[in-house]
Every structure is written in C-alpha cells, then in structure tokens.
Amino acid sequence: MKLLTLNFLTCAIKTCKTNSASFPLHPRDAELEIVEADVNLPFLKNILPRLMWDELRGICTELGLPELPATPPTPADLIQPSSSTPETTDAAPIAEADEEPSQTAKDLHRVLLETCIQEGKLVCGACEHEYAVKEGVANFLLPGHLV
Amino acid sequence: MLPTPSTCHVCFDRVYEPAEDSYLLLDTLSSGSETAFLQDRFGDATSSPPVVLEVGVGSGVVLAFVAANARTIFGRHDVLTLGTDINSFACKAAAQTVRHAVNEREDGRSVFADVVNGDLASAIRPRSIDMFVFNPPYVPAELPDLSRHETYNTMPEGKKATSFEQDSYLLELSYAGGADGMVVTNRMLAQIPGILSADRGIAYVLLCAQNKPDIVKQRIREWGPGWMAETVGSSGKKAGWEKLVIVRIWRSLK
Numbered sequence: 001m002k003l004l005t006l007n008f009l010t011c012a013i014k015t016c017k018t019n020s021a022s023f024p025l026h027p028r029d030a031e032l033e034i035v036e037a038d039v040n041l042p043f044l045k046n047i048l049p050r051l052m053w054d055e056l057r058g059i060c061t062e063l064g065l066p067e068l069p070a071t072p073p074t075p076a077d078l079i080q081p082s083s084s085t086p087e088t089t090d091a092a093p094i095a096e097a098d099e100e101p102s103q104t105a106k107d108l109h110r111v112l113l114e115t116c117i118q119e120g121k122l123v124c125g126a127c128e129h130e131y132a133v134k135e136g137v138a139n140f141l142l143p144g145h146l147v
Numbered sequence: 148m149l150p151t152p153s154t155c156h157v158c159f160d161r162v163y164e165p166a167e168d169s170y171l172l173l174d175t176l177s178s179g180s181e182t183a184f185l186q187d188r189f190g191d192a193t194s195s196p197p198v199v200l201e202v203g204v205g206s207g208v209v210l211a212f213v214a215a216n217a218r219t220i221f222g223r224h225d226v227l228t229l230g231t232d233i234n235s236f237a238c239k240a241a242a243q244t245v246r247h248a249v250n251e252r253e254d255g256r257s258v259f260a261d262v263v264n265g266d267l268a269s270a271i272r273p274r275s276i277d278m279f280v281f282n283p284p285y286v287p288a289e290l291p292d293l294s295r296h297e298t299y300n301t302m303p304e305g306k307k308a309t310s311f312e313q314d315s316y317l318l319e320l321s322y323a324g325g326a327d328g329m330v331v332t333n334r335m336l337a338q339i340p341g342i343l344s345a346d347r348g349i350a351y352v353l354l355c356a357q358n359k360p361d362i363v364k365q366r367i368r369e370w371g372p373g374w375m376a377e378t379v380g381s382s383g384k385k386a387g388w389e390k391l392v393i394v395r396i397w398r399s400l401k
Contacts, residue, residue: 001261001263002260002261004227004258004260005229005260005261005263007272007275008198008200008229008260008271008272008275008276009263009270009271009272010270010271010272010273011270012265012266012269012270014269017273017341023272038256040224040225040256040257040258042192042196042223042224042225043196043224043225043226043227043257043258045225046193046194046195046196046225047195047196047225047227049195050195050196050198050275113258131270135239136242136261137235137238137239137242137261137262137263137264138261138263138264138265138270139235139263139264139265140231140263140264140265140266140269140270141233141264141265141266141296141297141300142266142269145266145269145293
C-alpha cells in the first residue's frame with residue numbers, strides 16, 4: 001500500500017476516532033517496495049493542502065526514508081523552471097500541460113505514490129492495535145466487526 | 148458511451164461479478180446530469196483533487212470506471228481513488244482492475260491509492276472523502292455468519308484453491324443485506340456524515356425497491372439542515388422488486 005493512502009486512514013476502533021493519536025497509523029516492521037508510477041503534476045500541486053505534512057514527515061522518519069522538508073513545498077516548487085530562454089519577452093505563459101515536474105515534485109511523488117508497504121504492521125498511536133499488511137493489502141477488520 | 152473496465156482477471160467464484168446494479172452506477176455517474184453536477188462542484192482545476200472512496204468494491208469495475216474516466220466525470224484528471232472491501236480476494240482483484248483501467252489510458256491518468264480490507268469505512272479518516280460510492284449487499288436475505296470470516300478471508304493454508312463453502316460465504320457477503328436488505332446499508336449510512344468532507348462531500352448509494360428508497364431518502368434529509376437525498380438514476384423491472392435506484396446524498400452548499 002502506498003504511503004499516500006495513510007493520509008486517509010485512521011484506527012478502525014470507534015473510541016479512537018476522537019483521539020488525535022489515532023492518526024496517522026505508524027508503520028512497524030515494514031518491508032518497502034518501490035513501484036514506479038507516472039507523475040501526475042496537477043495532482044501533486046493540488047493535493048498539498050490536503051496532506052497532513054507533519055504526520056507524513058513522521059512516517060518517513062519512522063521508515064528511515066530521506067527526511068522531508070519541515071514545511072510543505074508550494075505548488076510553484078513542484079514545477080521545473082523552464083530551461084529554454086523565451087525568444088520574446090511577451091511570449092504566452094506556459095500552458096499547464098507543458099509544465100515539467102521539478103526534482104522536489106519527483107521526490108514527493110516517490111514518497112507518496114511509489115513507496116509501498118508490502119508487508120508489516122500499522123499501529124494505532126492511541127490504542128496500540130496492530131493492523132497487518134500482507135501482500136500490500138492492509139487489513140482493518142476487527143474481531144468486533146465479525147460477530 | 149464510455150468503455151466498461153475489464154474484469155476478465157477476476158475470479159467470480161468468490162468476488163461479485165459486475166451485474167445490472169454495477170452498470171447502473173456506471174451509467175448514472177457518467178450521465179449528463181451527474182457529470183454537470185460533479186463538474187460544478189469539483190471542476191475548479193486549482194481546488195484540491197476530488198478524493199473518491201468506494202466501499203465494497205467487489206471486482207472494482209465501478210471504481211476503475213471513475214478512475215479511468217475522471218476527466219469526463221469531474222472535468223479533471225487529478226482525481227484520487229480509494230476502495231475498501233471486507234473480502235480480501237476482492238481487494239486484490241479490484242486493485243488490479245483499477246490499475247489496469249487507468250494504465251490503459253494514453254494520457255490524463257488519474258491517481259489510484261489502494262483498496263484496503265475492512266468493515267465499510269471504519270478505517271477512513273473523518274471528513275477526508277469528497278465522493279463516496281456504495282453498491283451495498285441489498286438483497287433481503289439472512290446475513291452470513293461472520294464468525295467464519297477470518298478463516299474464509301484468506302487462501303486455506305497450504306492450498307491453492309478455495310472450497311465451495313468458502314466461495315459461497317464470500318459471495319453471500321456481497322449480496323445478503325439482512326432484514327429489508329438494509330442492515331449493512333443502515334450501518335454505512337450512519338458513517339457517511341462522518342467521512343464526507345464538510346464543504347463538498349457527496350455520496351451515491353444504490354438501493355433496490357425492497358429497501359424502501361423513499362423512506363431511506365426521507366431519513367437522510369432528517370440528518371440535519373442542508374442534507375439532501377434525490378434519486379438520480381434508476382433501472383430494472385418496473386414491477387419487480389429488483390427495480391434499482393441510485394440515490395445522491397449531499398449537503399447543499401448554500
């Protein structure tokens with residue numbers, strides 16, 4: 001499962017929902033795999049406000065991944081500055097379709113969408129319940145769901 | 148007409164096979180009136196990407212359709228799709244369906260997150276979903292005995308195939324809805340206000356005639372000020388109990 005998915009998950013135990021420690025879930029004993037995917041630059045630019053950045057940074061640290069910057073990048077940081085000098089100064093602005101991802105965008109893409117937990121556990125910071133990840137699929141079923 | 152995602156890799160002995168209900172969801176989500184509504188709500192290309200959650204993805208045909216046709220449906224391709232299913236075999240099959248449908252596109256590929264194994268949306272972070280889709284087990288039939296779930300949710304130790312009993316159990320999960328076919332749907336409806344984003348969240352839920360859709364819609368409108376519920380798609384036999392409807396649930400932005 002992709003690290004981005006952790007931005008949308010929390011402990012499945014009802015009483016944990018109101019406890020801020022139930023988000024994010026903390027990977028433990030994780031086996032990571034890189035699964036390459038296309039960079040979707042508009043997505044990366046627009047998802048920034050939805051990312052819980054500090055939590056994401058914490059997860060990267062826990063997984064031993066390269067440290068993310070203390071503050072999230074801006075959308076402009078994700079666009080590669082154009083290398084070719086425009087012939088005229090009044091050239092039309094670069095269309096969005098022509099924008100190229102910067103190294104910052106590629107790094108963010110690698111963390112969010114290419115770094116996958118194949119095996120391991122996700123642990124709630126509040127109740128310490130462990131959810132297993134097997135073959136890339138996280139299992140959030142609780143004994144209480146199955147009665 | 149938009150193409151239906153391929154599900155030819157899915158083992159329909161233990162994962163729900165796309166049927167009339169699935170196709171009604173595809174037709175409704177891509178109808179002119181729904182795409183106009185969704186583009187009005189989500190079409191601002193600089194707003195945050197619509198996050199789509201489908202609960203009970205089964206083969207993944209509906210989520211894959213949304214992922215592959217994001218531009219037609221939302222007017223943008225920076226859409227994120229996420230799914231859950233109680234059946235772990237469905238989780239794996241659906242993830243493959245969505246990945247394949249997105250990769251078939253030559254450009255404008257949307258972003259697929261994962262399908263996680265869980266009970267409804269119990270593991271979803273509150274207020275994080277913009278569009279929710281649910282094709283429930285809606286048939287009035289006794290719920291399967293969930294005490295067998297842990298055993299039946301994985302391939303039997305040392306075996307390469309599931310048993311007939313295991314397959315039957317897993318398929319029952321996909322259609323049996325208890326009294327009025329509403330036991331699972333009622334549990335899901337109770338979670339919807341908590342998972343939808345406060346400003347623009349919207350849900351599509353399929354019901355059959357025996358679920359008493361008019362009563363369900365009225366109950367949703369009583370959730371509180373601004374909650375709306377309207378039938379936005381329907382099909383099936385006019386007189387038979389199988390007549391299906393799609394109900395759109397949302398909060399008026401005004």
